Amino acid sequence: MSRTERPPVPEPLPHPVVDNHCHLDMDDSAEQLEVAEAIATAASVGVPRIVQIGCDLPGARWAVQAAETHDALVAGVALHPNEAPRLAAEGMLDDALAEIESLVVSGPRVRAVGETGLDYFRTGEEGRAAQHASFRAHIELAKRHDKTLVIHDRDAHADVLEVLDEVGAPERTVMHCFSGHADFARACVERGFWLSYAGTVTFKNAQPVRDALAVTPLDRVLVETDAPFLTPTPHRGRPNASYLVPHTVRAMAQVLGVDVEPLCEAIDANTDAAFGGAW
Numbered sequence: 001m002s003r004t005e006r007p008p009v010p011e012p013l014p015h016p017v018v019d020n021h022c023h024l025d026m027d028d029s030a031e032q033l034e035v036a037e038a039i040a041t042a043a044s045v046g047v048p049r050i051v052q053i054g055c056d057l058p059g060a061r062w063a064v065q066a067a068e069t070h071d072a073l074v075a076g077v078a079l080h081p082n083e084a085p086r087l088a089a090e091g092m093l094d095d096a097l098a099e100i101e102s103l104v105v106s107g108p109r110v111r112a113v114g115e116t117g118l119d120y121f122r123t124g125e126e127g128r129a130a131q132h133a134s135f136r137a138h139i140e141l142a143k144r145h146d147k148t149l150v151i152h153d154r155d156a157h158a159d160v161l162e163v164l165d166e167v168g169a170p171e172r173t174v175m176h177c178f179s180g181h182a183d184f185a186r187a188c189v190e191r192g193f194w195l196s197y198a199g200t201v202t203f204k205n206a207q208p209v210r211d212a213l214a215v216t217p218l219d220r221v222l223v224e225t226d227a228p229f230l231t232p233t234p235h236r237g238r239p240n241a242s243y244l245v246p247h248t249v250r251a252m253a254q255v256l257g258v259d260v261e262p263l264c265e266a267i268d269a270n271t272d273a274a275f276g277g278a279w
Contacts, residue, residue: 006033007235010246013046015264017249018271019242020051020196021076021115021150021176021224025062033241039072042242046264048072050242051224051275053150055080055115057096060103067109074279076112076150077103081119084134085127093130097137104145111275113142114150115176118163121154132163139167148172148275157184164191174274177226178212185212189220194274196222199232199240202251213255218266221256222274223249 019042024035033041042050052067053076054060060077067075077100079087087093104110116138118131142149149170153160157180164173175188178195188195195216200206213221223245231240232247249267253260272278 005238006241007231007238007244009041009243010045012044013246013249013264014261015268016046016048017223017245017264017267018049018051019047019225019227019245020174020222020271020275021053021198022050022227022242023055023059023229024050024052024066024227025054025059027228027239027241035066035070038241038243039070042245043072045243045246047242047245049074049271049279051076051112053112053115054078055152056083057099060100064103064106064110068107071279074109074111074275076114076148077110078114078116078138078150079134080115081117081131081135081152082122085123085130088130088133093134097134097141100138101141101145104141104147109279110147111279112148112150112174113138113145114148114174115152116150117152118156118160119152119154120156120159135163136167139164139170142170143168146171146276148174150174150176152176154179161187161191169193172274172276174222177224177230179209180212181208182211182215185216189217194220194222194270196224197248197252198224198226199230199236199244199248201248201255202233203236204233210255213252218256218258218263219270221252221263221267222270223252223267
């Protein structure tokens, strides 16, 4: 199989789960799946619902339209932390945040404000003030409109918690693609956050993430793809999609020492709680 060829469809899960973080609009692979096909293939393996995340203005507009078109989708909209410095430098950050707010209130298919947060991996010291300003604005936006806050945190664990503690986290907060260690997981759980695990939990070099999962209570666990990124083992490096969630769920069950079916049941219930109910 070539590196650009889509992985085969895995064995279905015994109970449905939700892919709570996906970028269907970013699939530019040689074997790109149409949205309806991506949804149908995911449903065939027990992933009948997806949260489509838009993390810049075009992506946020696309997410809302897609969620209004496909019953399987709801949307999250925000400015990715790496967008904030660019927009601020162009004098466009305030206008962009205003448009994000208009999308947040555009209808019930928008369930989340995200992904927002801090990313110190791709943005240096010169961009951090803009990231912090954008993050704070998104937190307030989520609280103002009673939406779930979806957080991107890369190499910024302590500062993410500091900002959330200072501003006050919304009632529903999800740590997307959890990348911290066990102590950080405990700190997030203590604050009532949900921790979402992606294909990284299957990577050989990701033992700290597995350690974090091992101390995450079953009622705080979510699963995601972050597709088309972070394809789980054994297909790492190939295009990711929601239909590959079963690989991640089965790896999570091994780490947690639970059977797959009760884990799926927990993930399904947790996702409804985290995103304001079923859809």
